[in-house]
Amino acid sequence: xxxxxxxxxxxxxxxxxxxxxxxxxxxxxxxxxxxxxxxxxxxxxxxxxxxxxxxxxxxxxxxxxxxxxxxxxxxxxxxxxxxxxxxxxxxxxxxxxxxxxxxxxxxxxxxxxxxxxxxxxxxxxxxxxxxxxxxxxxxxxxxxxxxxxxxxxxxxxxxxxxxxxxxxxxxxxxxxxxxxxxxxxxxxxxxxxxxxxxxxxxxxxxxxxx
Numbered sequence: 001x002x003x004x005x006x007x008x009x010x011x012x013x014x015x016x017x018x019x020x021x022x023x024x025x026x027x028x029x030x031x032x033x034x035x036x037x038x039x040x041x042x043x044x045x046x047x048x049x050x051x052x053x054x055x056x057x058x059x060x061x062x063x064x065x066x067x068x069x070x071x072x073x074x075x076x077x078x079x080x081x082x083x084x085x086x087x088x089x090x091x092x093x094x095x096x097x098x099x100x101x102x103x104x105x106x107x108x109x110x111x112x113x114x115x116x117x118x119x120x121x122x123x124x125x126x127x128x129x130x131x132x133x134x135x136x137x138x139x140x141x142x143x144x145x146x147x148x149x150x151x152x153x154x155x156x157x158x159x160x161x162x163x164x165x166x167x168x169x170x171x172x173x174x175x176x177x178x179x180x181x182x183x184x185x186x187x188x189x190x191x192x193x194x195x196x197x198x199x200x201x202x203x204x205x206x207x208x209x210x
Contacts, residue, residue: 010208013048013073013118015060015109017083019125019196020051022187027196034201043208048073056083057105058097064112075207076113077200078106078162079123081149082186085136093137099152106156120162121203124150126171126192129178129185163203170199 014020014028028049035045050067052060057080068076084097084105097105106122113120128134131142140148150166157164171181174195178185181192188196 009044009046010075010204011046011048011071011073012075012077012204013068013071014051014077014079015063015068016051016077016079016123017055017060017081018051018053018187019079019082020049021053023183023193024190025193026051027188027193027200030193030197031200031204034197035204039201039205041205041208045204054083056080056086056096057102057109058084061105061108061112064109068113069116072116073113073118075121075204076109076118077121077123078109078113079125079167080106081125081146081153085145085149087137099148102149103152103156106153107160110156110160110162114160114162119207120157120160121200122153122157122162122164123196124153124164124166124168126168126181127178129182131178165199165203167196167199170195 020026020028026049028047032045032047048071050063060080081102084102085095087093087095090096110120125146127146128142131146134142136145150168154164176191176195181189181195183189
């Protein structure tokens with residue numbers, strides 16, 4: 001059921017980091033066009049993209065009152081993690097968001113979104129390109145770190161009753177690797193953005209047709 005006064009409009013809010021922003025045509029923009037031009041099912045769709053480059057879940061959770069709640073979305077899509085695991089001296093030799101802090105932030109974002117009546121979809125991150133060559137101070141390589149935070153995102157989704165899609169699995173199931181799916185080892189290539197778009201379009205379409 002739509003949260004909006006206009007029952008014909010289904011509002012989707014994308015809340016995350018540069019994965020939803022840093023691309024020639026970001027996947028949330030492609031999603032809007034896909035739902036309105038290619039796969040229109042009788043329900044108008046609005047997509048609000050509040051993703052921000054460099055944003056972690058630890059910091060992003062503070063955007064709820066200012067940027068999420070006023071939009072009164074029907075669906076909130078949450079994807080963080082790459083910046084949470086980053087170590088840039090902000091907290092010395094510790095990540096911006098430890099796994100425990102990251103999971104708590106994800107739980108908080110999901111819970112707040114559900115409390116205003118929105119459905120929630122959590123996206124687990126794809127792997128870095130050449131992630132096995134990266135070494136973090138805790139002794140884990142890049143693939144292991146992404147998997148650790150991906151597991152915590154899934155755990156938060158299960159705890160708070162949100163849906164979850166592992167985008168690394170989606171890449172693999174559609175013939176993409178972290179090399180072909182990205183332009184710089186992290187941010188999405190054209191094909192990577194297409195896979196994100198079509199994955200979320202399929203999810204939304206099932207909701208609208210239910």
